[in-house]
Amino acid sequence: MSASLTRRRALQAVGAASLATGLTTMAATSARADEDNPAPKLVTYPRPAGVATTTSFTVRVRTAPDGQWQNLDIYQPRAREINATTGSGKVYNSSMVYFDFCGPVELEVTYLKGGTTKARIRPDSYGITPELLGDTLRFTLDEPKDVVVQINDDVFDCLHVLTNRVEKQEPAADDPDVLYYGPGLHTVNLLSVPSGKTVYLAGGAVLLGGIDIKGAEKVTLKGHGVLIPTSAVAGVNVESSKNVRVEDVIMLGAGLGCREAENVHVRNSRVFTWGQWGDGFPVYCSTDITYDGCFVRSADDSHSIYAHRDTLYGDTRNVTIKNATLWADVAHPINVGTHGNTDDPEMIENLLIQNVDILDHREPQMNYQGCISLNAGDSNLIKNVRVEDVRVEDFRWGQLLNFRVMYNTKYNTSAGRGIEDVYIKNLTYTGTRANPSLFLGYDADHAIKNVTFENLVVNGVVIADTMRKPRWYYTTDTVQWYANEHVIDLKFLTTAEAAAAAAS
Numbered sequence: 001m002s003a004s005l006t007r008r009r010a011l012q013a014v015g016a017a018s019l020a021t022g023l024t025t026m027a028a029t030s031a032r033a034d035e036d037n038p039a040p041k042l043v044t045y046p047r048p049a050g051v052a053t054t055t056s057f058t059v060r061v062r063t064a065p066d067g068q069w070q071n072l073d074i075y076q077p078r079a080r081e082i083n084a085t086t087g088s089g090k091v092y093n094s095s096m097v098y099f100d101f102c103g104p105v106e107l108e109v110t111y112l113k114g115g116t117t118k119a120r121i122r123p124d125s126y127g128i129t130p131e132l133l134g135d136t137l138r139f140t141l142d143e144p145k146d147v148v149v150q151i152n153d154d155v156f157d158c159l160h161v162l163t164n165r166v167e168k169q170e171p172a173a174d175d176p177d178v179l180y181y182g183p184g185l186h187t188v189n190l191l192s193v194p195s196g197k198t199v200y201l202a203g204g205a206v207l208l209g210g211i212d213i214k215g216a217e218k219v220t221l222k223g224h225g226v227l228i229p230t231s232a233v234a235g236v237n238v239e240s241s242k243n244v245r246v247e248d249v250i251m252l253g254a255g256l257g258c259r260e261a262e263n264v265h266v267r268n269s270r271v272f273t274w275g276q277w278g279d280g281f282p283v284y285c286s287t288d289i290t291y292d293g294c295f296v297r298s299a300d301d302s303h304s305i306y307a308h309r310d311t312l313y314g315d316t317r318n319v320t321i322k323n324a325t326l327w328a329d330v331a332h333p334i335n336v337g338t339h340g341n342t343d344d345p346e347m348i349e350n351l352l353i354q355n356v357d358i359l360d361h362r363e364p365q366m367n368y369q370g371c372i373s374l375n376a377g378d379s380n381l382i383k384n385v386r387v388e389d390v391r392v393e394d395f396r397w398g399q400l401l402n403f404r405v406m407y408n409t410k411y412n413t414s415a416g417r418g419i420e421d422v423y424i425k426n427l428t429y430t431g432t433r434a435n436p437s438l439f440l441g442y443d444a445d446h447a448i449k450n451v452t453f454e455n456l457v458v459n460g461v462v463i464a465d466t467m468r469k470p471r472w473y474y475t476t477d478t479v480q481w482y483a484n485e486h487v488i489d490l491k492f493l494t495t496a497e498a499a500a501a502a503a504s
Contacts (some may be wrong), residue, residue, distance in 0.1 A: 017130045040067070040103030041166050045204035045224070047073035048185040054095045057109055057149075057159050057393040064104040064140055072097040075226065077272035078250050079156050079329050080299035084364035089299070089330075091274050092156035093321050098250060100164045100203065100224060101144065110136045111151045111161060120150045123325055123357035124430075126393050128466040146270065146295040146325055148359065155360065155396070162270055162295065164224050164248055171200050181205045181225065189230055195220050201249055203226025210254075211236045213244055235271075239378055255280040255298070259312050268293040268407075271302075278330070279304045284339070285314035292320070297327040301335040307348055307380055308341035315347040322354040332373050332398075336385075340378030342414040348376075349383040354389060361395035369435060370402025371395065376416025376446075377406050387424040394431025403451070405442040405486070415442045418449065425454040425498075432459075437479075441486025448487045454498040462496045 007391060040063040047053060052075070059072040075096045080089050088340050095264065109130075116135045120445040121128040126147065128135040137149070141163060173180040177197055183204030189450075192212045193199055198220040201207055205225030214237065221236065223239055227249055229235050235254030238244050242262035246269050255271040255278070258264050262288070271280040271294070278299030283289055286304050296302040303326070307316050326333040340346050353372065361371045371392050376382045392400060403422070407415040418441075442446040456463040458479050465475050475492045476483050 034289045038102045043100040043166055044070050046311050048206050050185055051206050052076040054093050056157050057095050060108045061105050064106045078274040081275045082330055098162040100166045102166050104140055104142045108138050110151055116151055122148045122359050125212040125357055181207050188452050210465050211240050214239045216241045218243045220245045226250045228252045257282045259284045261286040263288045263320045266291045270295040273298045284309055284312045287317045290320045291321045295325045296434040299329055300331045301331045302328050304327040305336045306339040307346035309339040318350045320352040324356045327359040328361050331363050331368050332370055334372045336374050337376045337382045338411055339378050340380035342379045345379035347381050351385045353387045358392040361398040363398045369398040371400050373402040374419050375404050375406050376419050377408055377412035379414045380415055381417040383420045385422045389426045392429040394433055399435045399437050400429050401437040404440045405446045415446050418447055420449045422451045429456045437481040439483035439487045450489045450493045454493050463492050465492045
């Protein structure tokens with residue numbers, strides 16, 4: 001074989017390889033493009049017979065701009081209101097729909113009771129302005145998100161719209177490691193889940209009962225179905241377990257509790273509660289807990305983060321709440337620190353609260369107010385808390401913040417040890433109803449130390465120590481907040497001042 005022929009064939013081989021590589025790259029690029037820009041798709045699910053519904057709304061959805069309209073079945077979450085005179089709780093019916101989609105969709109909502117004068121899509125930060133046509137309104141969602149449709153400022157007779165991405169692949173119903181619940185109504189009372197198992201609630205499935213994940217590892221609860229607890233069992237219990245994932249499930253009537261748990265990731269899950277002590281996502285003595293993209297409307301704290309209580313012992317560390325929407329009809333959207341161990345003091349530390357919309361907070365009792373409350377009791381020390389990009393809408397009744405080292409004799413057997421190292425960046429409140437926020441150390445030995453605000457914005461005004469004010473005013477006076485003498489090193493900075501301080 002001549003040298004020139006050998007060289008030619010070598011060049012041809014290189015060319016063929018290059019062409020193949022190019023075609024493979026083009027195919028991969030095309031596949032990625034299809035993945036990034038999938039064809040519009042809409043998936044809706046019928047509500048099983050026997051599951052409660054409401055009749056305040058009709059709702060239709062279609063792929064935008066001119067797909068075929070599909071009717072959505074409506075579920076009945078409920079909401080609680082406490083009477084400030086009697087202390088009794090009244091429960092109201094509300095409405096909820098859910099569906100899956102990719103590509104933009106248009107929703108049409110009709111309020112059947114009539115008399116519509118205005119409509120609002122919340123959170124306000126999404127910037128969705130509906131087209132109002134009498135008692136019918138229309139709006140578009142470009143991507144899955146959870147919103148609340150309010151008519152005439154009614155906080156109870158409103159519509160919750162919950163949306164998911166279209167599932168790419170659901171688990172096989174005959175997989176021995178999957179507890180599979182398909183569309184329809186199922187009753188389990190209490191489902192105990194062993195290690196290594198996946199509980200799957202398909203879209204259109206409603207599971208009546210509770211789920212107990214106790215002493216287990218590598219457990220997953222997921223799917224686009226609905227969990228409705230029975231009277232005997234409350235929601236989902238993750239106890240003495242680790243490496244647990246919960247994704248997409250809607251919980252009507254009770255939430256999900258972590259108790260002496262480790263490495264729990266809760267993503268895109270939704271909770272509605274309306275019973276007494278109706279916390280949405282309570283945490284006790286647990287580490288490495290993440291809530292990402294969740295919606296909570298609760299009849300007590302939406303998120304409660306504690307240490308010891310009852311038979312549970314140990315520190316609580318590394319808790320993240322991000323990309324969330326919270327609505328507390330009773331108590332706090334986020335409450336940290338009430339319960340702990342006086343005999344063997346514990347820590348609650350390394351908390352991250354990031355990219356959160358707080359829609360409402362209603363609590364008549366001063367001791368239980370605060371959209372975000374850090375309330376160290378029972379010898380707890382709360383330390384290393386970062387709050388970033390939190391937007392608070394005008395709530396009904398309460399305080400924006402309540403930071404206290406406290407001895408609440410209803411729940412505590414000692415004062416907390418303190419609150420230390422809190423950094424709050426880009427906290428925004430727009431409204432007029434907030435009571436003064438309180439920052440109260442217990443005494444010189446049980447103080448609040450090193451709390452920094454960066455770019456705190458109240459009704460469009462940046463609050464900073466350097467802002468224009470009478471020289472004898474505290475910065476807290478400019479927003480009618482109060483900090484006592486046991487609060488040490490409380491600072492209010494602009495973004496530029498914070499950057500300069502970090503660079504120095």
